[in-house]
Amino acid sequence: MGRYILRRFFHMAITLFAMITLMFFLFRLLPGDPTATVISPALDAEAREAMRARFGLDRPLIEQYLVYLVNLAQFDFGLSFRTSRPVWEQIELRLVNTLLLILPSMIAAYMIGAFGGALLAWYRGGRVEGNVVLAATALQSAPVFWLGMLAILVFSIWLNWFPTGHIVTPGRFPDPSWRMYLTLDFLHHLALPFFVNTLYNLCFPLLLMRSTMLSTIGEDYVELARMKGLRESRVLYRHAMRNSLLPLATTMPMILGWSVAGSVVIETVFSWPGLGLLMIEGITRSDYPVVQAAFLLIAVLTILGTFVADLLYGLLDPRIVYR
Amino acid sequence: MRMLRSFLAAVWDIPSGRIALLVLGVFAVLAMFGPWIAPFDPMVRNYGADGRLIRLSGPSAQHWLGTTLMGRDIASQLLYGARPAFLVGGMTAIGTVLIGLNIGLIAGYFGGRTDAILMRITDIFLGLPFLPFIIVVLAMSGRSIWTIIFAMTIVMWRSTARVIRAQVLSLREMPFVAAARTTGASDWAILFREIAPNVLPLALVSTAFALAWAIITEASIGFLGFGDPNVISWGSILYDAYASQVMYRAPWWVVPPGIAIMVLVSAVYFIGRAYEQVINPRLRTV
Numbered sequence: 119m120g121r122y123i124l125r126r127f128f129h130m131a132i133t134l135f136a137m138i139t140l141m142f143f144l145f146r147l148l149p150g151d152p153t154a155t156v157i158s159p160a161l162d163a164e165a166r167e168a169m170r171a172r173f174g175l176d177r178p179l180i181e182q183y184l185v186y187l188v189n190l191a192q193f194d195f196g197l198s199f200r201t202s203r204p205v206w207e208q209i210e211l212r213l214v215n216t217l218l219l220i221l222p223s224m225i226a227a228y229m230i231g232a233f234g235g236a237l238l239a240w241y242r243g244g245r246v247e248g249n250v251v252l253a254a255t256a257l258q259s260a261p262v263f264w265l266g267m268l269a270i271l272v273f274s275i276w277l278n279w280f281p282t283g284h285i286v287t288p289g290r291f292p293d294p295s296w297r298m299y300l301t302l303d304f305l306h307h308l309a310l311p312f313f314v315n316t317l318y319n320l321c322f323p324l325l326l327m328r329s330t331m332l333s334t335i336g337e338d339y340v341e342l343a344r345m346k347g348l349r350e351s352r353v354l355y356r357h358a359m360r361n362s363l364l365p366l367a368t369t370m371p372m373i374l375g376w377s378v379a380g381s382v383v384i385e386t387v388f389s390w391p392g393l394g395l396l397m398i399e400g401i402t403r404s405d406y407p408v409v410q411a412a413f414l415l416i417a418v419l420t421i422l423g424t425f426v427a428d429l430l431y432g433l434l435d436p437r438i439v440y441r
Numbered sequence: 442m443r444m445l446r447s448f449l450a451a452v453w454d455i456p457s458g459r460i461a462l463l464v465l466g467v468f469a470v471l472a473m474f475g476p477w478i479a480p481f482d483p484m485v486r487n488y489g490a491d492g493r494l495i496r497l498s499g500p501s502a503q504h505w506l507g508t509t510l511m512g513r514d515i516a517s518q519l520l521y522g523a524r525p526a527f528l529v530g531g532m533t534a535i536g537t538v539l540i541g542l543n544i545g546l547i548a549g550y551f552g553g554r555t556d557a558i559l560m561r562i563t564d565i566f567l568g569l570p571f572l573p574f575i576i577v578v579l580a581m582s583g584r585s586i587w588t589i590i591f592a593m594t595i596v597m598w599r600s601t602a603r604v605i606r607a608q609v610l611s612l613r614e615m616p617f618v619a620a621a622r623t624t625g626a627s628d629w630a631i632l633f634r635e636i637a638p639n640v641l642p643l644a645l646v647s648t649a650f651a652l653a654w655a656i657i658t659e660a661s662i663g664f665l666g667f668g669d670p671n672v673i674s675w676g677s678i679l680y681d682a683y684a685s686q687v688m689y690r691a692p693w694w695v696v697p698p699g700i701a702i703m704v705l706v707s708a709v710y711f712i713g714r715a716y717e718q719v720i721n722p723r724l725r726t727v
Contacts, residue, residue, distance in 0.1 A: 129564060136565045144577070259653065259706035261660045264679060264699035267688065275689040379570030383661050387683070397573055398665060401580045409580075413573050421568040 123429060130425045137417050138190065142183055145410055173197065195411035200403055205411045208396065211294050213415060215285060216381055216392030218299070223312045224374050227319035232366055234320070235327025236359045239335060251325065258321035262314065262380065266387035269314050280310040283389035294391075311388040319377060323366055330362040337361075367430050375423030379416055448645055451719040458715030464708040472527040475520035483518040483673050486511055497691050507693040510685045515678070519697055522675040526656050526705065529590055529674075533655035536594035538648045541601025546640070548602070549609025550632050560606070566599040572661060579667045586669045589662060593655055601647045608640050642720045649713030653706045660702050675702050 170176045173196075174185060189196060195205035238247050257265070274282040281287070285307050291298045298304055334340065335358055343357040382394030389395070393412045400409035452458035471478070481487065487495045487508060494512040498504060506515040548559040578592040612618065613636070621635045662668055663676020664683070675698040682688040688695050 129561070132561065133565050133568045137568050140565075145581070255710050256703055256707050259657070259710055260699060260703040261657050261664065261676075261679075263661060263664050264695075264702070267679070267683065267695055268699070271689055271692060271695065376571060379572055380661075382572050382576065383664065386665060394573070397576070401576065409577065413570070413577055416570040416573050417568055420570045424564070424567055 126425060126428050130421060133421055134418065137421070138187070138414065139183075141410060141414060141417075142186055145406060146179060146182075173199075190414075195414075196407040198405055198408050200405045200408070205407050208408060209393070209411055209415065212391060212393050212396045212412070214299075215390065216378065216385070216394065219308065219311055219315065219384075219390060219392060220374070220377055220381055223315040224319060224370075224377055226312075226316045228323050228366070228370055230316070231320040231323025232327050232359075232363070235324045236331050236354065236362065238324070238328045239331030240354055240358070242332065251328070254321040254324050257318060258325070260318075261383070262318045263383040263387045265318055266311070266314050266384055269310055270387070273310060281307050283307075283387075285391055311384055311390055315377075315384055319373070322373060323370075326369065327362060327366055330365050331358060334358050334362045368427055371423035371425075371427040371430065373423075375420035378419045378423075444641055444645075448642075448716060452712050452715045455715040455718060457711050461708040461711035461715065464704060465712065468523060468705050468708070469527065471520060472523040475523045479514075479517035479520040480505075481514035481517040483513060483521045485513065487514060488512070497687065497694075499691075500693055506697050507691065509681060509691075509694055510687055515694060515697065518673050518678050519675070519701060521673045522678060522698065522701070525586065525669075525672050525674040526659060526702070529586060529593075529659045530652050530656040532590045533593045533597065533659075534648050534652040536590065537597040537651045537655075538601055538644055540594065540598035541647065542605055542637075542640070542644050544598065544602040545605025546609055546632055546637060549606040550613055550628070550636060552610075552613075556606075559602075563599050563602050566596065569596050571596050572658065575658070575662060576665060576667055579662065584667055584669055586672055589659065589669065593658055597651055597654065601644070601651065604643060604647060605640055608643050609636060612636050612639055642716070646713050646717050646720070649709055649716065653709040653713070656702065656706050656709070660698075675699075 167176065174182060177185070186196070193206060195209065197203065198205050198208060201208075234250075238250055241247065270282050273279050286298050286301065286303050287307075290303065339361075340353060340358050343353045348357075378393075381392055382398065384390070385392045385395040386398060393416055397409055397412035397416070400406070400412060449462070452462055481504075487504070489495050495504070495508050496510055496512045498508050500507045504514050504516065506519065508514055509518075544559055544563070548556045548563075574596055575589070575592040578595075579588055582588055618631060618635055621631050626634070659668075659674065660676035660679070663674045663678075664680045666680050666684070668674055668677045668680070678698045679695065682691070682694045
């Protein structure tokens with residue numbers, strides 16, 4: 119078991135390293151000069167050179183790469199082209215914002231999805247089941263940003279229950295800090311994106327749980343539990359559902375990673391200042407160090423998700439042999 | 442071709458699959474003939490009899506789904522949007538499955554070092570955040586429909602490869618493979634003549650799910666403003682509506698494109714799931 123974890127960890131490190139390298143060269147080699155917008159052509163040649171030197175862009179590519187690696191190891195993401203200050207200053211709260219939106223809503227989505235899916239399979243064959251499956255498929259097929267737009271239309275504009283976007287009332291915290299998470303205003307802003315993201319993400323676990331349960335219910339041990347005269351609820355929760363949790367548990371971290379990656383759209387719709395929105399803003403402002411850092415952090419979260427998925431799979435299913 | 446016919450026949454036998462195939466058919470016709478059916482040029486700004494721009498007008502006999510802030514006909518934009526959805530989705534799904542199928546087959550069959558290397562590469566691609574990667578590629582190398590297809594294929598083949606590999610791993614141990622080997626068939630012959638036909642059903646399911654994902658992703662790219670500027674897509678209609686800041690006064694601008702995406706993608710999901718039931722009868726609802 120220890121060796122298995124170690125090996126997985128080693129794989130994760132390789133993946134991470136490959137990702138960092140790939141991104142570094144992708145950002146340098148794709149057409150389009152990242153310096154074009156930040157270094158004004160109006161500057162004279164000497165000033166331009168001085169500026170390039172300030173960002174270290176006058177060095178050979180390999181040297182830039184090595185410096186980048188060393189800096190990354192110290193959580194130094196370089197200087198923002200726009201503000202000329204460390205990128206990390208912009209990243210820190212954005213990362214928290216993204217996690218505060220995504221994590222709770224994924225947990226809620228999985229809880230509702232697991233119980234909902236189990237109940238659907240348990241009372242299968244009815245009209246309710248068909249309708250819920252249809253509704254869940256339709257929801258899953260709708261683009262999440264469109265669901266967000268509809269939610270804003272109905273709940274913010276027509277009913278005026280929730281704000282249309284942002285994390286707190288603009289202007290209330292001129293200097294964003296940890297204190298803003300402790301206000302009711304924050305929860306009020308969180309409600310709508312949380313609701314939409316949960317609704318959208320609960321479809322996958324719901325449908326997966328239902329189909330796993332459908333095959334579990336046919337197993338002999340469920341039949342046996344029934345014949346022992348156990349209460350229905352006990353058979354459902356203790357025997358059938360428990361044994362159907364594996365695919366759900368193993369897909370969760372991967373879906374979580376996707377969800378962090380997909381947060382770009384939900385953050386854009388709700389102007390939620392998270393990593394995804396930061397990346398988009400970085401692109402529109404041609405602030406490449408910021409884009410690169412935001413992208414890298416999203417990738418790290420994705421890779422961490424897959425890593426935990428692999429470990430869970432090994433822990434939960436005793437039939438898996440560690441090699 | 443025979444495979445495709447048996448696929449369609451199998452899906453047709455399941456009620457939900459039949460409805461989904463019909464819906465998909467309707468959308469395919471719209472994708473093909475949409476631009477001829479469309480009553481207006483989708484980019485033209487329409488003026489009323491009084492010479493004033495018809496901006497943000499609700500659905501009427503003349504403009505079935507109303508007009509945009511710029512006075513453009515929404516129904517026509519919607520009809521034009523079906524084609525890129527099919528083109529981008531279809532090309533991406535085909536590319537995804539071709540790459541994923543081959544990598545999965547080779548990794549699963551040869552095993553050992555080949556498998557280890559191919560799976561490490563797959564893992565690296567699994568770490569790429571889906572949408573952000575596509576956006577970065579589009580931002581750096583230009584927004585065209587081909588770049589979108591290319592970038593989406595690069596991040597999508599990985600899941601297909603994993604699914605196919607798992608299947609090949611179990612097929613490899615089957616008696617018919619051993620039988621083929623005793624007749625002196627080469628590895629490649631066994632792989633593509635004996636094993637590949639047996640994973641094709643699974644590959645078809647993957648194609649359906651890849652198609653569904655690709656259509657949603659294409660819309661998301663359009664919505665974020667990174668779509669091909671020369672193409673009207675459902676995502677770009679929603680982007681225009683959102684960016685106009687007045688979408689709240691014009692629900693007819695916001696609702697239809699989303700419904701179109703939702704219905705088309707649902708149909709594709711139901712087809713995939715219907716076929717999944719055929720190859721794995723345990724999934725059937727009693």
